C-alpha cells in the first residue's frame with residue numbers, strides 16, 4: 001500500500017474525489033488508483049456519474065452571449081490589457 005493510498009483511505013470523500021476526477025484535477029497516479037477504486041466503490045461511482053451528468057447538462061444549457069456584448073467585452077479586455085490596466089473598465093469613462 002502506497003503512502004498516497006493510505007492518505008486516500010483516511011480521507012475518502014466520494015463527492016470531492018469524484019469531482020476532482022471528473023474535472024481532471026487528480027494527478028496521473030491518483031487518477032489510476034481512483035479508476036481502480038471505482039470498480040469496487042458504489043458511492044464514488046454514483047458521484048462520478050452525477051458529476052458527468054451535471055457537466056453535460058451545464059454544457060447543453062450554456063447560451064452564447066449576444067454578438068454585440070461579446071464585442072464590447074473583447075474591446076474592454078483589449079483596451080485594459082494594452083493600457084496595462086486592471087482589466088476592470090473605468091465606469092467614469094464614456
Ligand SMILES: [Zn+2]
Pocket residue numbers: 012014037041042043044045
Ligand atoms: Zn469510494
